[in-house]
Amino acid sequence: MSSRPIGYFKPGNSWLHRRHPVTKLLGLVAIAITAFVLPAWALPAPALGLVVIALSSRLGLQTLGSLRLPALLFGSILLVNAFFFPGPVERIFSFGPVGLSWTGIVFGVVSAARIAIVFVASILFLFTTLPDDLLEALVDKGASHRLAFVVLSAIQLVPRLQGRATAILDAQQARGLAVAGSLATRVRALVPLIGPIVLGSLIDVRERTLALEARGFGARRDRTAYRVVIDPPHERWLRLAIVISLLLLIAGVAAGVVR
């Protein structure tokens, strides 16, 4: 039995799970834009919003858990900016061209916060949206189903690679390779993993091509859909509200009302 994960989807029935995939996608885009147009002082607002969304859809712990990996990225953004902020800034201390500056620290924190907001919003989207629903919803809204399938495959790529890596690691350990233990052992274990993953992915692509061809994928333009994603009127109102709020915000920032 293989237990390859098929996506980041966490089954559930929260209010966020029940939203139409396109509504959620639009919400994600709106939050991403907001995170980058808002002035720094206003960033806690979308951050707090995301915390409320995560908690109310019972995904608080899982969202927190997903932050472990990008935490490294946020840390490095902060460090690089704190020490290497370019231009004539007031340094707290310096060695030659490099030095710690308040400007850099603030810029680093703000940049990391903007990226973190986008990251958490994306994770919440992936946690609550079944890729298949997204695909059908996009096709229903007029997207090409080939394009939608590419999007779906991209979403599933990382978990597929993870599944593949797990299978290879299992097989290598079953042949006596130590993969746990000291840092050196872990790094050594990574090397024999890279080749098979790359090669395995290429084989995977070939297998998938055959599978899709055998199943008539792309043979006709007038494809039908088994999965029906309902899009009731209130979802459309919600999307309209998201778009209007976003436009108002952008206008506010542009006009200098929100500074």
Added chain:
Amino acid sequence: MSAQLEIRDLAVRYPGRTERALDGVGLDLGPTDLVGVTGPTGSGKSTLALAAAGLVPRVIRASVSGSVTVDGQDAVHATAAQLAGRVGIVFSAPALQLSASKPTVREELAFGLENLAVQRADMDERINAAMGRLGITHLAERDPLTLSGGEQQRVAIASIVVMGTDVLVLDEPAAQLDPAGTESVAAMLAEMAGDGRAVLVAEHAPQILLKTGRCLVLDGGRVIGETSPREALAADRAVGGELEAMPAVGPSVRSVPPVAIAVSELTHRYPGGIEAVRRVSLSVAPGESVAIVGQNGSGKTTLAKHLNGLLRPDSGYVSLDGKDIADRAINQLAGLVGFVFQNPDDQLFNNSVEKEVGFGPRNLRLDPASVGQLVDSALAMTGLTGRRAENPYDLDVSTRKLVALAGVLAMEPPVLVMDEPTMSQDPLGTRRIGAIVDAWRGAGRTVIAISHDMDFAARHFERIVVMRGGEIILDADPGSVFAASNTPLLATTGLRPPLGEGVEGEI
């Protein structure tokens, strides 16, 4: 009505190869024709299937001469749209078939219907009919990726059957199926031909070949005979020649003493709560040979993966020589319990056969001379000595399986565990693996194999463990397990007593 599948003087050569994969093959299939194709590994069966389905050269590049006509449509130059709905192809491995992007079996089956633009209202009826034919109705709402290999293969067959094409091509569809599954596929193919379809099936399984009207025997890309199924079966067993004498297992290089295995009250649950193994207890004495049999999805692989720590029990324990293995890492157990995966692609990761086979012994930190000795002897046993420099990925699946086996033999584990070792082997390959089992037993080591091949199990193992629904329902010597009085019980887990001498006698 004219022929639905017409092949004339077909020759296929893959890029970078000098010899042709197919050479001068001709074939006519009309409605209601059920035709078998057999022949040893590398004889061109798969290429013929791919060409008949219009996938060579459109999807898999090759230079092709001659013609393939499907339902009046030239298949050599056709577009996907021209062929969709006319011909369906079933492959031997579910990975080649499933979209791997659908959350349930039902939706996986709907995928092909969507592509053929079947109306939504008609879909469920067709899906239910296909699931009924393959006996997978109970799996309808399961995630295809969490099913066992054999269950996935039934889904894969259903995924093509549901499309309802007039021409159906199958390339070793039963390689992963239990005996009952193989029989039901054989019956289904006969039924589909009876409905007016043309069915072409490449196989080694007698249950399927005996249902065909006639058989093509291929060897080296050429048709060497178009015969009755019985003659084809006999020819299939004869081509490829005799197995060279198995080299005797030399004196142990690692000299690891034999090990006793005990499984106690083991239960394993997969995410989603499915109990694959339920309170199973099993003791295997040092040097014993045990075949684990049972229907697809009965928990055989799950149980076996506990023996070297690949899976850990939710309750119960596994012990080696009386010591619980719960706190020992997989790699620490590797020198004691060797595990050969069902799918060789889960196991191969080096760029030459020699490196691949040496990977295990090197991890055991043996000196280079011993590694060389172990590699040589493993390659000799698996008949791969002449292919040590080749890249495993360039070999066909049955040879890749032998490489995977050699990689574990070279570690000389006192316990050898194999998951479906004879799957995708031709009769010669199956005999070779049988001889390896005998040699391993002869050296006083333990062999445990999961198998759907009852003939293989009865012939090479002294003890048969029968599983059903995650539990052991029979555990005895082959004579007792396959006694006539057990036939009804065996049938409840998809098994039939071995055809053995019976079939060979008939031939």
